[in-house]
Amino acid sequence: MKIYKINIALLIAGNCLPFFAGAQHKPAKSTVAVHHTVQPGTKLIPLDPSVRTGKLANGFTYYIRHNNEPEHRVVMYLANKVGSILETDEEQGLSHFLEHMSFNGTEHFPKSELINYLQKAGVRFGADLNAYTSFDETVYQLPLPTDDPAVMKNGLQIMRDWAQGLTLETAEIEKERGVIMEEERLGRGAADRILRQTLPVMVNHSRYASRLPIGKADVILHFKPEVIRNYYHKWYRPDLQALIIVGDIDVAKMEQLVRQKFADLKSPPNEKPRLKYSSSLTGKNQFLAITDKELTNTVIEVNCKHKEQKIYTETDYRASLLKSLFNGMLSRRYMELSRQANPPFLEGGAAIRDVMPGLEAFKLYVSCRPGEVESGFKAVWRETARLQRLGFSKTELERSKREYLNEMEAMMQEKDKMTSDTYVNAYLNHFLNGGATPGLSKQNEMINRFIPTITLAEVNALAKEYIRETNRDIIVTAPEKDKATLPAESAVLAWIRDVNAEKMDAFKDDVSTLPLLAHMPVPGKIVKEEKDAKTGLTFLTLSNGVNVILKKTNFKNDEIVFQAFTNGGTSLYSDADYESASNAANIISSAGVGNYNASQLEKYLSGKQMSVFPFIDERTQGFMGNTNTKDMDSAFSLLYAYATEPRKDEQIFKGIISNAKAALVNKDDDPESVFSDTMTTVLGNYNIRRTPANLEKIAQINLDRAYSIYKERFANVTGMKFVLVGNIDEAKLKPYLEKYIASLPANGTIEAAKNLDIHVPEGLISKTVYAGKEDKAMVYLVFSGKFDYDYASTLKMQALKETLEIRLLERLREEESGVYSPAAEVSTRKLPDGRYGISIYFGCSPANVERMIASAVDEVEKLRKVGPAPENIEKFKAEDLHTMQTIMKTNNFWLDYLTGQLSNGEPLDQISNYNKLIKGMTAKEVKDIADKYLTGKNYIRLVLLPESVKAK
Ligand SMILES: [Zn+2]
Incomplete structure (x- = not known):
């Protein structure tokens, strides 16, 4: 268990700028019929009939659908076919800038009122309220509660304001320049430098090459306000916009409102045509080999491009x-191929993918082990050559088909439980890309009709059709220290020729027909059954002493999630055994189980809607998993097998160790990895159970020791708690519990975990790491200490975190324009001793580090001395209640909650106090808890600065 969850993903205000995550681009006024010549005998796929769609006289499109998952919620999206591709040289970055300005003042919500209003309605900025800009589109999303008609009405007003009602005030524009520059700074690093060099090759030197959505610093810092206003009026217009609304709503009423509200959107005079851009094939091959000081391994990509x-x-x-x-x-x-004593690569694979606007490709990828570039590349290429020459086997195709059909069947089973977000994404794709959006029923019908007719010859023909020698790009990226051995184009081509000339055998499909278990269990009994009316839980005691806790829900039609645990874990082993103990579950479960080796097991499980994993953590060991009704026997027999028939596989063990070592070789060339290692080490007080992996630690992992520890951990299930949550049919479940769980070995002794006394160090600690060549700093501040654990206090700590985060965002980002997305995290624990940690994390300019830290610490001090603004407490309450309302309708929430309460020895009905505690919380209580814990006595300050700063 990690004490601190570090939010490095930094999600606020946009999963901004996804580059090629899926199909991003596409035609302007695309309708299915215009762009496609239909062959005789083929049928166009109709749009999902369950969505109400239409177009207003001004060209504005809408999609509206009723859906109850989740209840009392609606999601509204405004999609604009406007992105960086439309920008002139002087406008580079303004599509994205506009996206930011949509949260900084509209006709009905001046300045920051929009965020403020939505926070009070329970909507979190960043997590719920969000937007993104890419080459061809800008999309805004707003999820809302439906309980309050005023909020719904205002939600629609916000959509209308975004469409054509931004105020774009000069003062607000000026303030946002710094925020966007900070966002740009966060994106800097090796990956970004590489992307800027490879993009032109990937998009065949089309316009996309020079239109990264983040834009140009020069433009962002200096454009005149009227330039962005003109851009807005030029492109935010009804023929390029669609509103998508899915949720717990009355469709007819909503349609009427939309028709009224959006009818007055206007196209600008002298409307410019929205040109369609794409990358076309050139008939040429391209080769690019580049290095970067901060890359940690050599990657080779081959893209055989085709028209999309x-x-x-x-x-x-x-x-x-x-x-x-x-x-x-x-x-x-x-x-x-990767399951070998000497794996040929760190990662490798190939697939046919949509890779860039207008193009798809057979894309081969290999991340090489240091010094093994040729052998790594050849190993990956060899499989494509084998495929071209010898094809797939009949058994592989049958398995793949079965898997596909099973997955479809499982989806159909949950047809009425599909989330509103799933529908929204389908309609977004329909509007932006013009792709077919048939809905699940039609898809199911087509899949069941087509899959059985697909022949091996057809699938094998794809290898010949896609793996071609024209329109082929080869891109090599490597650490700078490997520059001398960087392969030239002629070398890579020679490797390809060598492999193509090799003698090859057909792929051997290793399948076992043996039963999974070598020894069938001797079933036990359910010896006691109790139901608790208050919590609705069922408690079963099994003859071997396992306590089963069942929570029946109807959140899904056919899903059971489960977790089983007993106490002990790695805490019972010495430091010398620690590496073997903490890696035991992973190593042993990678080796297969029962009668099956790893590959056979994987094939046996393919197409089954279930999974089971053993785990050994610091204080417990057990199993996690999920299953549907049909696959219960497989799920529980697999659990039994992991407990009683683990396997030891020398070859797989060597492979895991070998790749773990290879991944370490250049790790310290990546500045963020160096910083994160420092964070882990300092917070873990240099305890070897907390420090990051190194060669010495890897060398301590011993297969025999790991195997015997694994067996020891699962040899006795006395006192095991087994929690199952889902649409449980007790009559169907009980026989499996008796057969596979009541039969697990038990000796009557209940174990306890040991207190290792590892926690975040106390006192004042400051550390600065100098790494990286970009002008970029990262800051991580931690307050920690002993914690008087009780449920109410954990909720107050949550309020403290949330109100602190609101202030950090207002002050460091909105007022001081010094950061992009400051984040706060809180963690509390009860065992082995009560502890808390509150952390603050952000990136900024090296020049601003001290000023930003001072502002952050000042906000912490204000929380202690003045307390949070009552308004921010109200925002916290609204957001937390809003989030919980939906989360509490998921099986995984209840699984986490119940296992958490059981392992902490806390009452199982505690959550029934949640609403009362949150609603009754006062600013004074939060101030008091801030005063108690944020004293600054235990304060850790970690800063990452560029290497060049140290030199000065
Ligand atoms: Zn952004």
Whole structure:
């Protein structure tokens, strides 16, 4: 268990700028019929009939659908076919800048009123309220509660304001320049430097190469306000916009409101045509090899490019199924290839993918082990050559088909439980890309009709069709220290020729027909059964002493999630045994189980809707998993097998160790990895159970010791708590519990974990790490100490974190324009001793580090001395209640909650006080808890600065 969850993803205000995450681009006024010549005998796929869609006279499009998952919620999206591709040289970065300005003042919500209003309605900025900008589109999302009609009405007003009602005040624009520059700074680093060099090759030197959505610093810092206003009026217009609304709403009423509210959107005079851009094939091959000081391993990519095939007709859909089956089978082959004593690469694989606007590709990827570039590349290429020459086998195709059909069946089972977000994404794709959006029922019908007709010859033909020698890019990226041995184009081509000339055997599909278990269990009994009316829980005691806790829900139609644990864990082993103990569950479960080796097990499980994993953590060991009704026997027999018939596989062990070592070689060339290692080490007080992996620690992992520790941990389940949550049919479940769980070995002794007394060090600690060449700093501040654990206090700590985060955002970002997304985290624990930690994390300019830290610490001090603003407490309450309302309708929430309460020895009905405690919370209480814990006596300050600063 990690004490501190570090939010390095930094999500606030945008999963900004996804580059090629899926299909991002596409045609302007695309309708299915215009862009596609339908072949005779093929049928166009109709739009999902369950969505109400239409177009206003001004060209504005809408999609509206009723959906109850989650209840009392609606999601509204405004999609604009406007992105960085439309920008002139003087406008570079303004699509994204506009996205930011949408939260800084609209006609009905001046300045920061929009965020303020929504926070009070329970909507979190960043997590719920969000937006993104890419090359061809800008999309805004707003999830809202439906209980309050005023909030719904205002939500629609916000959409309307975004569409054509931004105020774009000069003062607000000026303040946002710094925020965007900080966002740009966070993006800097090796990955960004590499992207800027490889992008032109990837997009065949089309316009996309020079239109990264983040734009140009020069433009961001100096554009005149009227330039962005003109851009807004030029492109935010009804023919390029769509509103998507899905949720717990009355569709007819909503449609009427939308028609009224958006009818007056206007197109600008002298409307410019919205040109469609794409990357086209050139018929040429390209080669690029580049190095960077902060890269940690050599990566080679081969892209055999083809014109993108969009899905409009049933024939297109069938073709896409071929590719899915092809990709599934190929990825399984690569997985098998990696299970060797000397794995040929760190990661490797290939698939047919949409890779860039207008293009798809057979994309091969290999991340090489240091010094093993040629052998790594050849190993990955060899499988494509084998595929071209010898194809897939019949058994592989049958397995892949079965898997596909099973997954579809499982999805159909949950058809009425699909979330509103899933629908929104489908309609977004329909509007932005013009892709077919048939809905689940139609998809199910087509899959069941087409899959059985797909032949091996058809799938095998794809290898010949896609792996070509023209329109082929080879891109090599490598650490700078390997510059001397960087392969030239002629070398890579020679490797390809060598492999193509090798003698090859067909792939051997290793399948076992043995039963999973070598020894069948001797079933036990359910010896006691109790039901608790208050919590609705059922308690079963099994004959071997296992306590089963069942929570029946209807959140999903056919899902059970479970976790089982007993006390002990790695705490019972010496420091010398620690590495073997903490890696035991991973190593042993990678080796297969019962009668099956790893590959056989993977095939046996393919297509089953279940999973089970053993774990050994610091204080407990046990199993986690999930299953549907049909696969219960597989799930529980697998759990039994992991407990009683683990395997030891020397070869797989060597492979894991070998790759773990290889991954360490250049790790310290990555500045963020160096910083994160420092954080882990300092917070873990240099205890070897907390320090990051190194060669010495890896050398301490011993297979025999890991195996015997594993066996020891699962040899006795006395006192085990087994929690199951989901749509449980007790009559169906009980026989499996008796057969596979009541039969687990038990000796009557209940173990306890040992208190190792490891915690965040006390006192004042300050450390600065100098690494990296970009002008970029990261700051991590931690307040910690002993904690008087009780439920109410954990909720107050949550309020403290939330109100602190609101202030950090207002002050460091909005007022001081010094950071992009400051984050606060809180953690509390009860065992082995009560402890808390509150951390603050942000990136900023090295020049601003001291000023930003001072502002952050000042806000912490204000929380202690003045307390949070009552308004911010109200925001916290609204947001927390709002979030919990939905989370409490998921099986995983209840699984986490129940196992947490059981392991802490806390009452299982505690959560029934949640609403009362939150609603009754006062600013004074939060001030008091801030005063008690944020004293600054235990304060850790960690800063990452660029290498160049140290030199000065
Ligand atoms: Zn942004």
